[in-house]
Amino acid sequence: MRFTKSLLCCFVVISLFCTLNAQQAVPAAANAVVPPVIKYSGALTDVNNKPLTGIVGVTFSLYQEAQGGSALWVETQNVNPDKTGHYTVMLGSTTTQGLASGVFSSGEARWLEVQAQGQVEQPRTLLMSVPYALKALDAETIGGLPPSAFVKAAAPGGASAAANSNAPTAAISGSGTANHVTKWTGTSTLGNSNIWDGPNGNVGIATTSPTAKLDVNGTARVRGNATVNGGLSAGPITAASSSSGGTGVYANAGSSGGSNGIIAIGATGVAGYTTVNGSIALYGNAGSSTGSNGVVGYGATGVAGNSTINGSYGTYGSGSTGVWGNSTGTGANVGVLGLGGTGVQGVGDVWGVLGQSSSTSGSGGGFSNSTTGDALFTYNQSGGYAAFFDGDVDVDGNLSKAGGSFKIDHPLDPANKYLYHSFVESPDMMNIYNGNATTDEKGSAVVQLPEWFETLNRDFRYQLTVIGQFAQAIVASKVANHQFTIKTDKPNVEVSWQVTGIRQDAWANTHRIPVEVEKAQADRGLYLHPELFGAPPQKSIALAHHPMMLKMIKQQAAAKLKTSAK
Numbered sequence: 001m002r003f004t005k006s007l008l009c010c011f012v013v014i015s016l017f018c019t020l021n022a023q024q025a026v027p028a029a030a031n032a033v034v035p036p037v038i039k040y041s042g043a044l045t046d047v048n049n050k051p052l053t054g055i056v057g058v059t060f061s062l063y064q065e066a067q068g069g070s071a072l073w074v075e076t077q078n079v080n081p082d083k084t085g086h087y088t089v090m091l092g093s094t095t096t097q098g099l100a101s102g103v104f105s106s107g108e109a110r111w112l113e114v115q116a117q118g119q120v121e122q123p124r125t126l127l128m129s130v131p132y133a134l135k136a137l138d139a140e141t142i143g144g145l146p147p148s149a150f151v152k153a154a155a156p157g158g159a160s161a162a163a164n165s166n167a168p169t170a171a172i173s174g175s176g177t178a179n180h181v182t183k184w185t186g187t188s189t190l191g192n193s194n195i196w197d198g199p200n201g202n203v204g205i206a207t208t209s210p211t212a213k214l215d216v217n218g219t220a221r222v223r224g225n226a227t228v229n230g231g232l233s234a235g236p237i238t239a240a241s242s243s244s245g246g247t248g249v250y251a252n253a254g255s256s257g258g259s260n261g262i263i264a265i266g267a268t269g270v271a272g273y274t275t276v277n278g279s280i281a282l283y284g285n286a287g288s289s290t291g292s293n294g295v296v297g298y299g300a301t302g303v304a305g306n307s308t309i310n311g312s313y314g315t316y317g318s319g320s321t322g323v324w325g326n327s328t329g330t331g332a333n334v335g336v337l338g339l340g341g342t343g344v345q346g347v348g349d350v351w352g353v354l355g356q357s358s359s360t361s362g363s364g365g366g367f368s369n370s371t372t373g374d375a376l377f378t379y380n381q382s383g384g385y386a387a388f389f390d391g392d393v394d395v396d397g398n399l400s401k402a403g404g405s406f407k408i409d410h411p412l413d414p415a416n417k418y419l420y421h422s423f424v425e426s427p428d429m430m431n432i433y434n435g436n437a438t439t440d441e442k443g444s445a446v447v448q449l450p451e452w453f454e455t456l457n458r459d460f461r462y463q464l465t466v467i468g469q470f471a472q473a474i475v476a477s478k479v480a481n482h483q484f485t486i487k488t489d490k491p492n493v494e495v496s497w498q499v500t501g502i503r504q505d506a507w508a509n510t511h512r513i514p515v516e517v518e519k520a521q522a523d524r525g526l527y528l529h530p531e532l533f534g535a536p537p538q539k540s541i542a543l544a545h546h547p548m549m550l551k552m553i554k555q556q557a558a559a560k561l562k563t564s565a566k
Contacts, residue, residue, distance in 0.1 A: 036098025038091040038127070044081050044116050051085030057117035060091055062103055062110050066124055072110070073103045079116075117283075251284045251295070260293045270297050271304045272315070280316060281305050314338070324354075377546050382556065398511060402528065427515045429508050431457055434498040436467070443488040444476065447497060451482050457501025467494040 040060070044052040058079045061071040075094055081087040091112075092099035104110065111124040174190035176182050179198045185191035196204040204210030207217040251262040262284050264270040272282030282305055284294030294317070297303035305315030315338075317324075324336075338344030346353035355365035367376040378386040403422070410417035424432070437445040464473045464486065473495050476487035486495050519526075523541050530539040537543065 036101070037093055038099065039088065040091055040112065041086065041088040042114055042122075042125075043085045044079065044087065044119075045085055046119060051083065052081060052116060052119075053083055053085070055080055058089075059115045059117075060089075061113045061115075062127075063113060063124060064106075064108055064110060066111050066126070071113075073100060117280075118285075260296050262295045262297075264297050264303075270295060272306070274306075280313065282315065374545070379542075379546070379552060398513065427513075429503040429513060431501050431503060432498065433500070434496070436494060436496050437486055438494045439486060439488045439491060441491040443491050443493065445486045445488075445495065447484055447486065449479065449482045449484070449499075453482050453501075454479065456503060456505055458504045459502045461500045463498040465496045467496055469493065 044056060044058070046052055056079050057076060059074060059076045061075075062073040063069050063071060075091060077089055077094060079087045079089060110127050112127055113121055113124045115121040172188055172190060174185065176190060177192050179196055180192040181195040181197055182190050183193040194206045196208055196210060198204075198210070202210040202213055202215065204215040205217065205220075207215050262270060262282075270282060272280075274281040282295060282303065295303055303315060305313070336344060344353060353365075355363075357364050369375045380386045404425075405420045405422050408419050409415075410419045433449070435447065437447050439445040460479050462475045462478075462484075464475065466473050466488070469490070471493045472489045473493065474487050476485040478484055479499070484499070486497065488495065523544065526539050526541045526544055527533055527535055528541055530537060
């Protein structure tokens, strides 16, 4: 009778909670009298209580308590709320079996918890009964037959069990080891399984002394949702997500300071892979405490994320530090490596992407382009700098610019003003040298130059100015043997001199700067600064070379419009 009552209770409780939405597809099991699904409606908002719109991954969990406890059932669905954040789903519709009947077999109340991806959990909701509760009248019978029509099965080895070809036909024998879960090793023998359940509360698979709440020695493979409340120590773990909006590995570090969602150590710490649009290969939530980490990976490859679908992310990080990569080895080690249409994208309040190197031969950031495109492109039209360098800058190549100047704290008011001077520019690669010289009693002065002067320069030009008196001054002999001579018609005359030369070193001769150049065919009709010629921003050469700028311009314009509307 105990078996009969449990089965009756199972059918009664499922009937109390299940309803059918005729406009939405439900599992094949819905052909039963009572559909094994629950229709549920709600609303999704972010931390600022603003409605969430678009496709959102939402996890639904059933509990037997209003707060705390372990989830009895978990399911993740893609939800498409309307503009107010409201939505309707069929719980249990992701599997052909629908909701597990055992969730409601006890006849106790059940609480539903809803959590949108990247958001905090909503307060739990008590599920109520529905019209299918009338099905409870069938609890008096099972398939129309009274309980007396059923008998309790005999114990293994008994007379009734002998009719079952799978039941043991002789006395049960075998031995076991303390704390090991027993399994059938034959039709009439028992032995140890690979599952260890010790008195300390730890559970192990293929291990006799687990050191964590769940300790797996070997390869663990998870297909579907798995929740571990406590530590998880394992060998290789393979987690797969095959549904849109699914998650391969999800780890929540909780709310304690210094907690970690996932710590992985090995040749490949964590590898996440997804081929479904909108899915996330690896997602770690560090909680809200300082010092916590969503995902921490150590090894030759700390964390590797791969995405082959447009709009998806190989590795996605959000928080005070979105993605942090640390490579302590030497050679070609990489802290964070990004490959794709956008290799690495960083958005942050302080640093979008922060690169740091502790090696004397290393670099905080390295950029390259294997084609004719730019290795590094920066853009800012919000009033700030496209690039800000605090320290020395070395450019080993041509530097092209629309203008240039030095900028220093004003010598007379350094706390409140800047002082600018424009660079001296020329169509030639010109060097300028100057100084003062005083002729002797014979009116001669020899100006000594560096020994590399003629090697570096050619095509010399001279300027002489007499100081303090009226006198004539000439260049008596041109530059030769690293010197030239000044001659005045009077003795002891001070002369200010200037000599210019055109660079003729190996680099300058190879990379001579052209003065007038035709624009490339692709740049015809475009401008470096279209606004100066009354042309629209779309006529920008930079925009033509970097189409993503158009998206950024539109986003900035929309943000300004939204701000002004407020």
